Amino acid sequence: MEQRLSSRVRGIAPSPTITMDAKTKALIEQGQPVINMSVGEPDFDTPVRIAYAGIRAITEGQTRYTPAAGTLALRRAICRKLAAENGLQYTPEQIVVSSGAKHSLFNIFLTICNPGDEVILPAPYWVSYPDQIRLAGATPVIVSCDESTGFKMTPEQLRQAIAPRTKAVLINSPNNPTGAVYTEAELRALGEVLLEHDVYIVTDEIYEKLVYDVEHVSLPALLPDLKERTIVVNGFSKAFAMTGWRLGYAAAPLDVAKAMTSLQSHATGSPSTISQYAGVIAFDAFDPDMVREFRRRRDRLVAGLREIPGITCAEPQGAFYAFPNISGLFGRRFRGQTLENADQFCEWLLEEDLVSAVPGGGFGAPNNIRLSYAVSFEQVEQAIERIGRFVSKLD
Numbered sequence: 001m002e003q004r005l006s007s008r009v010r011g012i013a014p015s016p017t018i019t020m021d022a023k024t025k026a027l028i029e030q031g032q033p034v035i036n037m038s039v040g041e042p043d044f045d046t047p048v049r050i051a052y053a054g055i056r057a058i059t060e061g062q063t064r065y066t067p068a069a070g071t072l073a074l075r076r077a078i079c080r081k082l083a084a085e086n087g088l089q090y091t092p093e094q095i096v097v098s099s100g101a102k103h104s105l106f107n108i109f110l111t112i113c114n115p116g117d118e119v120i121l122p123a124p125y126w127v128s129y130p131d132q133i134r135l136a137g138a139t140p141v142i143v144s145c146d147e148s149t150g151f152k153m154t155p156e157q158l159r160q161a162i163a164p165r166t167k168a169v170l171i172n173s174p175n176n177p178t179g180a181v182y183t184e185a186e187l188r189a190l191g192e193v194l195l196e197h198d199v200y201i202v203t204d205e206i207y208e209k210l211v212y213d214v215e216h217v218s219l220p221a222l223l224p225d226l227k228e229r230t231i232v233v234n235g236f237s238k239a240f241a242m243t244g245w246r247l248g249y250a251a252a253p254l255d256v257a258k259a260m261t262s263l264q265s266h267a268t269g270s271p272s273t274i275s276q277y278a279g280v281i282a283f284d285a286f287d288p289d290m291v292r293e294f295r296r297r298r299d300r301l302v303a304g305l306r307e308i309p310g311i312t313c314a315e316p317q318g319a320f321y322a323f324p325n326i327s328g329l330f331g332r333r334f335r336g337q338t339l340e341n342a343d344q345f346c347e348w349l350l351e352e353d354l355v356s357a358v359p360g361g362g363f364g365a366p367n368n369i370r371l372s373y374a375v376s377f378e379q380v381e382q383a384i385e386r387i388g389r390f391v392s393k394l395d
């Protein structure tokens with residue numbers, strides 16, 4: 001056999017967050033007291049009420065397949081949530097529940113993209129988008145954004161990136177990895193550009209509840225004329241600390257939702273029945289204490305990082321990541337070697353001072369590293385100390 005693997009999978013790289021996580025876990029297994037800031041999941045437990053709804057589903061025999069798009073009860077609950085919290089009116093037929101928002105996104109790209117299509121992707125971006133877009137046969141068109149615009153795409157950049165082959169534009173607010181949150185005015189300005197072009201908009205709002213001092217706004221609620229070509233993605237992983245339950249959803253125009261449902265019916269079938277029963281009550285069990293605690297950690301982490309010479313850090317307004325710029329340290333020397341990039345920085349930081357961070361390259365931002373503050377406040381404090389200590393060792 002000349003090629004054992006398809007060209008489709010040969011083109012994809014393993015997620016850098018997962019690679020870093022594996023290295024970190026190996027060190028932890030050896031007994032090293034690593035502070036793992038490479039994780040992308042809340043360190044809180046799923047609220048007990050939600051957990052019991054899952055247990056009840058099992059003991060009451062709700063353990064069979066559901067309709068491929070999810071139970072009507074959950075899709076109705078999602079419609080109520082979208083109306084009440086986001087000002088978006090959908091019918092249950094427009095909701096497709098999947099095994100995590102990652103799965104929803106994959107379904108979306110497979111459903112709307114043809115080979116040769118382009119998807120506009122502002123960088124820094126969440127690591128899975130480019131590979132998912134490529135797996136759907138399309139090409140990610142990266143629009144680089146940095147600290148100068150708060151890591152946000154401007155209307156001018158969007159206008160320049162849109163081309164005849166553009167099929168969709170992806171907007172992720174609050175953003176992973178930067179924590180950037182588009183304001184209403186910024187979204188409206190992007191929306192005005194999008195009104196002029198017949199392209200899909202995929203808006204990933206999975207971090208919507210994790211915002212600090214700012215408000216999350218959903219683009220189609222601001223500009224309803226865009227709703228017929230917008231697909232809203234959200235999920236339970238981040239807001240309800242339910243990463244392992246694997247539950248996410250998309251709200252889409254009816255034809256897209258129907259096609260996504262058919263696709264899913266042949267690929268994975270319905271998402272976990274147990275998780276869906278838990279999901280129905282999740283919207284009433286949100287724990288605002290989690291947001292308060294994330295905010296406390298964010299404030300401490302950002303302030304601490306800003307005190308380390310050579311590191312700058314924009315203030316994240318959402319999610320649970322800080323995304324400091326470490327390019328001021330490039331060129332410094334450590335044990336006879338020159339620090340050239342963020343990959344090296346993360347590797348050395350982990351080996352030398354036992355803090356695990358993710359290099360920004362995989363997010364399309366080679367000057368930055370991502371530090372998750374989904375660790376305890378005490379660990380945030382220790383991490384600042386360790387990073388400071390490591391940086392002070394650079395000549």
Ligand SMILES: Cc1ncc(COP(=O)(O)O)c(C=O)c1O
Pocket residue numbers: 040099100101102103126172175176204206235236237243246247248
């Ligand atoms: C921006 C973004 N979208 C989607 C997801 C997928 O979440 P899940 O598949 O757990 O619902 C993640 C998870 O890290 C994310 O950061």
